[in-house]
Amino acid sequence: xxxxxxxxxxxxxxxxxxxxxxxxxxxxxxxxxxxxxxxxxxxxxxxxxxxxxxxxxxxxxxxxxxxxxxxxxxxxxxxxxxxxxxxxxxxxxxxxxxxxxxxxxxxxxxxx
Amino acid sequence: xxxxxxxxxxxxxxxxxxxxxxxxxxxxxxxxxxxxxxxxxxxxxxxxxxxxxxxxxxxxxxxxxxxxxxxxxxxxxxxxxxxxxxxxxxxxxxxxxxxxxxxxxxxxxxxxxxx
Numbered sequence: 001x002x003x004x005x006x007x008x009x010x011x012x013x014x015x016x017x018x019x020x021x022x023x024x025x026x027x028x029x030x031x032x033x034x035x036x037x038x039x040x041x042x043x044x045x046x047x048x049x050x051x052x053x054x055x056x057x058x059x060x061x062x063x064x065x066x067x068x069x070x071x072x073x074x075x076x077x078x079x080x081x082x083x084x085x086x087x088x089x090x091x092x093x094x095x096x097x098x099x100x101x102x103x104x105x106x107x108x109x110x111x112x
Numbered sequence: 113x114x115x116x117x118x119x120x121x122x123x124x125x126x127x128x129x130x131x132x133x134x135x136x137x138x139x140x141x142x143x144x145x146x147x148x149x150x151x152x153x154x155x156x157x158x159x160x161x162x163x164x165x166x167x168x169x170x171x172x173x174x175x176x177x178x179x180x181x182x183x184x185x186x187x188x189x190x191x192x193x194x195x196x197x198x199x200x201x202x203x204x205x206x207x208x209x210x211x212x213x214x215x216x217x218x219x220x221x222x223x224x225x226x227x
Contacts, residue, residue: 008152034215043116043202043218044155086153099168100216102155 003027006089006103015112019076023089023103026070030091030101033065035074038086038105047087048074079110115139116219118203124225125193133188133222135203143167144186145204145216146178155202161186162208193226200224 006023013019021035032051036044050056053067062075072091076083089103116137125131137144145168146158159178160168166178175191186203203219 041221043220045218046215049215088155099157099160105153
């Protein structure tokens with residue numbers, strides 16, 4: 001079993017739809033959970049991070065972490081064509097200099 | 113003002129050649145990384161340096177040698193290039209907070225093609 005799994009998509013939705021992106025993981029030592037967005041031919045950029053379980057909201061984006069199920073989600077409300085990108089989940093333990101493990105990414109297209 | 117820059121952006125070379133990729137960050141971060149992203153978009157860490165000291169060295173062929181002359185620079189030298197080395201290589205940096213590096217800033221990537 002891979003450490004972090006993510007449906008690669010591609011996912012295609014109409015503008016204005018609610019998008020749900022998900023990752024599952026196997027390592028219970030992960031404490032920090034991140035979502036990165038990567039536009040085509042660009043480097044990833046951090047969208048949101050959460051520590052341990054719970055929800056975090058930032059504008060149209062909501063991140064959820066359920067450590068008991070080893071499952072994290074990113075919700076995008078009122079999706080826009082500018083949200084079209086690949087979304088990478090990422091996770092890290094809280095030990096010193098633990099490496100960040102990235103999921104394979106989900107490709108999202110928001111159609112106008 | 114570019115936070116993390118890499119050169120070159122594109123690199124096309126033949127098998128067996130030796131090449132280098134340079135990375136610089138102007139964010140004042142202590143930690144820098146090299147990642148490899150394959151054709152399936154899977155982003156995998158190769159190396160990490162903290163204040164010029166190697167702290168993460170994944171299972172990478174020893175043809176790959178990172179060098180950090182100072183904490184703002186991390187270069188990657190690759191000897192005897194192979195077809196399987198074709199990928200996009202990303203440099204990143206972060207400011208460690210108690211050893212946690214959750215917010216990493218990535219460069220634009222170097223697209224390496226080995227023919």
